Amino acid sequence: MLTFKNPYLDQRNLHQTTINVMEANPIPPRKLVPWLPQEIEAITLKAMAKDLSVRYQTMDDFKADINRYQRGEPVVAQPPSLLTKVKRYSNRHWPTIVISLLVSLFTAVLVFLIYNQSRKEQSHWRSAFESSFDDPSAISEWSFSNDSEWVFKEGALCGSSNSMSYAILKKRFNRDLRIECDVSADNKDLFNAGIFIYGDNPDSGYSIYLNKDARSIHGISFPGSKFIFYDAEPARVPFATKNHLVIERERNFLLVQLNGVTVVRLWDLFPRISRNHDRIGFFVNESSARFDNLKILRMAIPQIPGPGTSADRFRECGNFEAAIDEYNELILDFPDAPFRHNIKLKLADCLIRSERYDEAVNMLADLENGNTNDYMNAKLLLLRSVLYNKSGSAEAYDSVVTILSKKFPESPENQSAMVYTLLKCTNYLQQKQPLAAHNELRAMMGHYKFYPQRWGKVYLELLGYYEKLNNLVQVQTVAQEILTSFSTESGIAVRATIAMGNALLSLGKKEMARDVFDRCTAVYPNTGGVWNAWLRLAEIYEYDNRPKDALRIYQKVFNECPKSVPESWFAALKAGELQSGSISAADSIFAIVANSEQPFPQCRLIANYYLNRITYNEFAARWLSLFPNDKTYLYYAAVNASMKKNNTAARRYFLELKNSLNKKSWRYFQVTKILSNLS
Known part of the structure; x- marks a missing residue:
């Protein structure tokens, strides 16, 4: 009557309807008429329950519960709990549930065993x-x-x-x-x-x-x-x-x-x-x-060693002859095993390390026959590059690393070969062969387009080499090459730009240098190296007798530059120098540099000297121990004397420094201008 539908009806089979009446629970009324109150559904289902003990025991109980609903009071009948629903479902479908649980348990045990076995086979x-x-x-x-x-x-x-x-x-x-x-x-x-x-x-x-x-x-x-x-x-x-x-x-x-x-x-x-x-x-x-x-x-070592574990241990310990014997035995014992190629690779590695190059060549040739595996081909090319490098075959080495870089540009093997190509360039610089390093960079850099930062930093090493020699022509040439090749690498480009500006300063082209530094600070505002450009701009303002503008820049650098780089602390020292008219203000800045938890020795050394905590002789000796043959300490000695109004001593230090400087250097121009002002 509530739903105008038979709660037991099975329209496909009248016999099934009869069975439902005797055995099945009725369809909940709210499934047929969703807007029915939940209490009415509960009263109805309690009255029709199959279990007689669950039903209302008398008609008075039934009537009383209906009256409670009409008065808005809680009814005795309640919807079946989740536990009851689960029990009913389990009673009806227990075979399916048992089978599902057994399958799940078996799967979990199998996964655990496979995982545990793999862990034992792996290093840790x-x-x-x-x-x-x-x-x-x-x-x-x-x-x-x-x-x-x-x-x-x-x-x-x-x-x-x-x-x-x-x-x-x-x-x-x-x-x-x-x-x-x-x-x-x-x-x-x-x-x-x-x-x-x-x-x-x-x-x-x-x-x-x-x-x-x-x-x-x-x-x-x-x-x-x-x-x-x-x-x-x-x-x-x-x-x-x-x-x-x-x-x-x-x-x-x-x-x-x-x-x-x-x-x-x-x-x-x-x-x-x-x-x-x-x-x-x-x-x-x-x-x-x-x-x-x-x-x-x-x-x-893995808890379950592989067949090559003992040979690998010999190789790790540097006993290559024993490792070679073991690997050869494994190749004989497992001629068709899937791991035989890796064994042969390790054997070729040991042969190269033992300088048995002819045997290594034969082993690599054997591996290359019919091999189409990219993983294996990359490793073979790497070993060939090592072999040619150790045997002194420079042209063959360059050829192999070129092939490796083209076929497998992002592989670990190519990155490893690239590292040694980079080291080859830097070794030329250590041997004072900058032209050879430059040629190697030009020849090989194009093969490694995925790693511009690596090559850019080696280019910066070459740039630094020419800067130390004060070879301004080469500095400008290399800096321009860097800016052309690494324009998207801001960290590399900003250093090249600063080097270009420094070269212009050393050539006496101050205004052109100012433009370079201005552009640098505008184009690379968030790049770490840009703080050196700001410092150079401040030095130019000092040179032009604009101390207030210089002071503003030094204060900006000290306040904004990370304290994990020395530029911040050098800026603080320069700010203190420009405030030497107020001894207390200058000394407070120097004290910050000297006493702060910063790890840069040159900044602390200068600050302690300015604060008279160490003598000139102690300052000079410590500076030369940190930077041999660098007479920049004379500049700070002169500045310190000047701040203390001892112009005679300042002039003496500046003259000594000037005589040691290259006439084509920015420091030389600075010192000459200061001496002129002192006069």
């Missing part, structure tokens, strides 16, 4: 060494290049030296590593310090530098090279006097993070392997530093 990180340097007796775990320069002090390993000095952990590591360590300043200054891995000393391994040459460059150098690879712009790295360093090498992929920022990522698929390349250590170079909370994790 495992703690290998940990030290907080609280126990002085732990010093026995270390050896030092000079015992007197390293000491356990206040829960840290501290190093201090006027030259390169290092501490080596006696424990050896020849597998992949993850290293975490805190590195902090021992006397507020922190530069030319870091960690080396896979070497007996910083030069033979990878060296991770912090604040290289106090220029806020943080990155990694390769064995035997001085060139620093870095990805993060210095202004974007939160470098301070206390830092957390993370270094990781996994499957020949190198990662360095400083204070949570990724500094550099590189592939080196043909690393040096031997007993001389399985140590780690700390180093300081004409500096001091504190190292603490060292944690080393190594990549453990």
